[in-house]
Every structure is written in structure tokens, then in C-alpha cells.
Amino acid sequence: MVDDYPLPEHRYDPGRDRYMTEQPASRTRFYRDKQHGKVMGVCAGIADYTGFDVALVRICFLAAVFMSGGGVLPFYFIAGWVAPTKPTTLDYEDREDRKFWQxxxxSPKRAAGDIRSRFKDIDRRLADIESYVTTENRSLAREIEQLR
Known part of the structure; x- marks a missing residue:
């Protein structure tokens, strides 16, 4: 997980005569997904960001285009022009990784609560192991002696 957040990259800006630092890519930001997209990757980006199926997002977009008489199309092209392309470093490892980030x-608060509860469970299990190992346990001592 350490590689998920690379260090900021430095590039030289000759206009300012100094090195500029670029922010690393963020998994919580909206990106166009050109790799899975058809036209500009906006619908694929919305699907990736929200967790909906990309086909459902495309159908909803087409329905919005027909219902608005084409009034939604400028917003699509503005989003395609303004939104950055999803970096390849943010590709998901598996389905569980995708589900977690979505x-x-x-709900960042709920996700933090889930992580906190997982750590509490791990902490409880480690405490159980520690108490088992550190208490006076004759059968454990016999097993260790037999292994020697």
C-alpha cells in the first residue's frame, strides 16, 4: 500500500526559474477513465467513481441527452475537457480494492469506522494471543519442552 501514494514529482519551470512540485494522484478524486471509455471516458469515470456499472451510466446519460434535447452534451464535453485522465498508477489490484475505494x-466517515473496527478486532486477537503466551500455562510449557 505504500506504493499507492508516490512521492511528488519535481519538474523544472523555466518561466519561474525553479523546480515545481506536483501533487501525487488521489484515489478520492474524479478522473476520466479513457482506458475503459468510449468517447472521452467521462461515463467510465463516473462509473468508476460511483461504483455503478458503466453500461448503466451510459444508458442514463443517453436518456438524459434525449430528455434534455441535447442540452446535457455541452456538460459532457466540458467534463471531458476539464477532468484529468486517470493515471495508470491508480488501477485497482482486484475487485475488493475497487470496492474499498468506492x-x-x-462515505469517508463510514470507511474510517470500518477500518477502525477491523483494527480493534485485530488488537483484541493480539491481546488474546499475548495473554495466552504470557500467562502460566503448564500445557504450553510442556509442549515447548517436548519441542526442545
């Missing part, structure tokens, strides 16, 4: 985008 949950973080949908």
Missing part, C-alpha cells in the same frame, strides 16, 4: 469516496 466506499471511501461514497
Amino acid at each position: 466506499g471511501v469516496r461514497a
Whole structure:
């Protein structure tokens, strides 16, 4: 998980005569997904960001185009022009990784609570192991002696 957030990249800006630092890519930001997109990747980006199926997002977009008489199309092209392209470093490892990050985008507070409860469970299990190992346990001592 350390590689998910690379260090900021430095590039030289000759106009300012100094190196500029660029922010690393964020998993909680909206990106166009040109790799899975058809026209500009906006619908694929919306699907990735929200967790909906991309086909459903495309159908909803087409319905919005027909219902608005084409009034939604300028917004699509503005989003395609303004939104950055999704970096390849943010590709998901598996389905669970995708689901986790979509949950973080949908409700950061709930995701933090889930993580906190997982850590509490791990902490409780480690405490149980520690108490088992550190208490006076004759059968454990016998097993260790037999292994020697």
C-alpha cells in the first residue's frame, strides 16, 4: 500500500526559474477513465467513481441527452475537457480494492469506522494471543519442552 501514494514529482519551470512540485494522484478524486471509455471516458469515470456499472451510466446519460434535447452534451464535453485522465498508477489490484475505494469516496466517515473496527478486532486477537503466551500455562510449557 505504500506504493499507492508516490512521492511528488519535481519538474523544472523555466518561466519561474525553479523546480515545481506536483501533487501525487488521489484515489478520492474524479478522473476520466479513457482506458475503459468510449468517447472521452467521462461515463467510465463516473462509473468508476460511483461504483455503478458503466453500461448503466451510459444508458442514463443517453436518456438524459434525449430528455434534455441535447442540452446535457455541452456538460459532457466540458467534463471531458476539464477532468484529468486517470493515471495508470491508480488501477485497482482486484475487485475488493475497487470496492474499498468506492466506499471511501461514497462515505469517508463510514470507511474510517470500518477500518477502525477491523483494527480493534485485530488488537483484541493480539491481546488474546499475548495473554495466552504470557500467562502460566503448564500445557504450553510442556509442549515447548517436548519441542526442545
